[in-house]
Every structure is written in C-alpha cells, then in structure tokens.
Amino acid sequence: MDLIHVQITDGINLYVKNIDKFKTISINTYIHNYLGKDATRFALIPSILRRGTKKIKTYKDISKFLEGLYGATLSSAVYKRGERHIQQYKLELAEEKYINEDILNVGANFLKEFLFNPLIVDNGFEKAYVNQEKEIQKNRIESRINEKTKYAVDRCIEEMCKGENYSIYELGSIEDLNEIDEKNLYRYYCKCMNTLPIDIYVVGHVDPDYVIQLFHKHFNVEREKILSIPETAVKKSVEKVKYVTDKLDVTQGKLTLGFRTNISPNEKAYYPLLLYSGILGGGPFSKLFMNVREKSSLAYYASTRLERFKGLMLIMSGIEIDNYQKTLDLILQQVEEMKRGNISNYEFDSTLKAVRTSMNAIKDSATQLSDFYMSQNIAHSNDDIEDFINKIEKVAINDVVRVSENIKLDTVYFMTGRKGGVANAGNMQ
Numbered sequence: 001m002d003l004i005h006v007q008i009t010d011g012i013n014l015y016v017k018n019i020d021k022f023k024t025i026s027i028n029t030y031i032h033n034y035l036g037k038d039a040t041r042f043a044l045i046p047s048i049l050r051r052g053t054k055k056i057k058t059y060k061d062i063s064k065f066l067e068g069l070y071g072a073t074l075s076s077a078v079y080k081r082g083e084r085h086i087q088q089y090k091l092e093l094a095e096e097k098y099i100n101e102d103i104l105n106v107g108a109n110f111l112k113e114f115l116f117n118p119l120i121v122d123n124g125f126e127k128a129y130v131n132q133e134k135e136i137q138k139n140r141i142e143s144r145i146n147e148k149t150k151y152a153v154d155r156c157i158e159e160m161c162k163g164e165n166y167s168i169y170e171l172g173s174i175e176d177l178n179e180i181d182e183k184n185l186y187r188y189y190c191k192c193m194n195t196l197p198i199d200i201y202v203v204g205h206v207d208p209d210y211v212i213q214l215f216h217k218h219f220n221v222e223r224e225k226i227l228s229i230p231e232t233a234v235k236k237s238v239e240k241v242k243y244v245t246d247k248l249d250v251t252q253g254k255l256t257l258g259f260r261t262n263i264s265p266n267e268k269a270y271y272p273l274l275l276y277s278g279i280l281g282g283g284p285f286s287k288l289f290m291n292v293r294e295k296s297s298l299a300y301y302a303s304t305r306l307e308r309f310k311g312l313m314l315i316m317s318g319i320e321i322d323n324y325q326k327t328l329d330l331i332l333q334q335v336e337e338m339k340r341g342n343i344s345n346y347e348f349d350s351t352l353k354a355v356r357t358s359m360n361a362i363k364d365s366a367t368q369l370s371d372f373y374m375s376q377n378i379a380h381s382n383d384d385i386e387d388f389i390n391k392i393e394k395v396a397i398n399d400v401v402r403v404s405e406n407i408k409l410d411t412v413y414f415m416t417g418r419k420g421g422v423a424n425a426g427n428m429q
Helices: 041-047 057-067 104-116 127-146 147-161 182-195 206-219 270-281 287-295 321-340 346-361 364-379 385-393 398-403
Strands: 002-008 013-019 024-034 073-081 084-094 197-203 242-248 253-259 301-307 312-319 408-417
Touching: 002 206, 013 321, 013 364, 024 104, 024 364, 041 073, 041 084, 041 127, 041 182, 057 073, 084 104, 084 364, 104 206, 127 147, 127 182, 147 242, 147 253, 147 312, 147 408, 197 364, 253 321, 270 287, 270 301, 270 312, 270 321, 270 346, 270 385, 270 398, 287 301, 287 312, 287 321, 301 408, 312 321, 321 398, 321 408, 346 364, 346 385
Parallel strands: 013 197, 242 408
Antiparallel strands: 002 013, 024 084, 024 197, 073 084, 253 312, 253 408, 301 312
16 A cells, blocks of 8 residues: 555654554654754754653653563664754554454543653743753764764764764763753744654554544644755855864774765766665775775775755775775775766665665655655655666666766874874875
8 A cells, every 4th residue: 555644733744554464553754843953952852852742751661661661662862864953753552453452542542742741840841851961962973983983974074064963972971061051952842842843653454544544633733834954055166175084993994975966866867876886885896895805905994875855975984094095096986986977786776676676675664664765755655666777777877877976085184093003094185
C-alpha cells in the first residue's frame, strides 16, 4: 500500500504505511527546525523530555510504563539534514494481533503526553534534570575528539562551511549550554512545540483509517503560525582550495577532502551523483579502495560519503602521516579519472548493484523506511523505494561523467601528530 498522508492540524502531518512485514509498529516523530543559533537548546530538549511527563514523573516510571506496554521502546536522536535540525522520537510497539489489546491507542496517547505535557515545576523544567542533562551534553560535545575518524570529518565540514549554518555541530556548543536554565529552556520548548513542523510516520501492519482517527484524537492540538524552514543553500563556487591541519595526539593521520557537488537533493543529477560517489569510494570495488588502499597500500581505509542535503561529498582516509602528499596526489588522480570517463563496466555495475542492495535493505527496517520517506519529503520527492531504484538504474556512465564537471575540491583537512611527520601539511598546495 502507498504511503498515506493526512494533515492532523497546523504543521502536524501524519504519514501511514501499512505493511505486513514487521512484528512491531514503529511510530517515528520528527520535529523540524532551522539549524542556527538555537542549536544547543534544541538538542537538549529530547533528553529533558525523557526525564518525566506531567503524569509519569520520572525516567524510571517511564521505563516501567513502557515495560508494561508489552516491552515498548522509546528512543530519541538529534541530527541535521542540510541546514535543517531534526529531533527524532521513535516509539516501537508490539503488533496488536499478538497481544489482543488496543496498544496503538495507548501508545499514541503516551506519545502525545510525552511531547506536549512534560514535567513542569514553577513555570520551568525540573532544575536538577536540566543541570544533569546539560552536564551530559557538555561531556558529549567534549568527547567528540575521542572518535578521531568522525571528528576529522566534522572538522573538515566546519572549516569548509565556515560562515554557513551547516558548520554548526548538531549538539551545539558548550558556551551556549552555559546560558541555558530550566525556565528559558521551557520557554524555548513551548515556542518549538507551538511553531515547528512535526511529521509523524506510522509503519507496520495497521488499519490506516484507525491510525488516522487515533492521531486526530490525540494530536489535534492548537498551534501558532508554523515556521517555514528555508531551503539549504547548496550552490557555491570555490575560489581557492583551503588547506587545514590539526595537530593532535595521533599516530595515524586522517586525510579528509571536502568537495562541493553543487547538486541539490531534488535535481535529476542527484542520481548519477550517487553512483559517482559509489564508483569513486563506495566499497571494495571502488577506485579509492582498489588504487589507494589495495594497490598502493597508502591508506588503512579510503571511502566517500555524500551529504545529500548540503550538496557535499567527503573523501575520508586513514594514512601513515608521512604518506600525506603521496596519498593526496593519488586520491586527486582518481577524481581526475572520473572526470576523464575512465570508468570500467565492473566499477559501474558493482556500484549499481551495491546501491540497489542498500536501497532494498531499507525495506527490512520500519525506522529506516520512515527515515527514507522523511528524507524524500525534505527533497520534495514522492519516490518510493522502487521509484528510487528505477531512477538509479536509468543512469548511464556518461551521466556520471557529466556530473563530475560539477564537483569541485573545496577543503583538504589533515589531522596529524603533534611531533614529526608532515607538520606543515597545511602549507602544501
């Protein structure tokens, strides 16, 4: 059955996918915001909501309630899609036919209470909870540096997109945390719940009419004027390549290259771009893996990643520090090979197969299906999985070569050791 969409009230949209494949019903709620100066407080809200509601006042009581709901689970996350900041709340319920109880009704009511009726004390959130969660968020921000591979990518993006909101870290900053207290956070939370777009995706073996009826009953809340989130700026010319070096306590260098693709997520060129990224660095058949890692032994890993909603492509590699220049030259040579159209049928067909397999795997997870539909929604596309695969399969090698003309190197980031090695990599051009 196709994805059903209804509007519950201003800015609250419900999407229902009836699919007889899972033993659970997954309800994913996405609250959309513009990634900007309020990123820190927006990122803090999910952890505060988890601490208690008006009726279920503690985290422990919420856990007990969910256990009593046949082992239902609730989780949350905060991330960015382009310059869109998103809170995600996932409630997973047992399918009703196994328990003979209207668990969907109870679950939808709980979700509404969880989101719209948090525990409030004296016109603010519980002070102790806010202070504890601020400390946890501070630790998470500080510990970014411990995961060097991801941190190298984050740093490359920060330098590459300096001055653009996309450079803002999804958990915000420690400086902004210091400005937050229980009362101003609650005022900000109220503003969010009154004005931000909310999408709810229900995926599982359900009666769509009943689901719509339930969410009309529980989520028909009064709201103010809903924020219109601007499109992420994707097009940007590169005047001069930036070279950035960080010196840290590492023995393995992290060489990360940031490219502007200048392709928006809703353009037809996105589909050949996806294959471009795969052929260059999408797996063991790719140019980077075969030539940089296997044949030249210059990298422990070398791969690509697309940031679809910002029009970026990252090349990530872990290398011996002394191999900086040789690795950089060889990576850029592979990019040049793509532009020249030196793409073998093996590379193209292997990438196509990998993308097809990856897309089909989404069907095996209710949450991944929700994420897929949500992402298509942001990209202003109504594609289903099969539509998406069909578009990929229509791409020819020439389309991939044409896409390569758009791809411009913007930033070369290198994480190197504090002593020895290529300490002056930042000066290399």
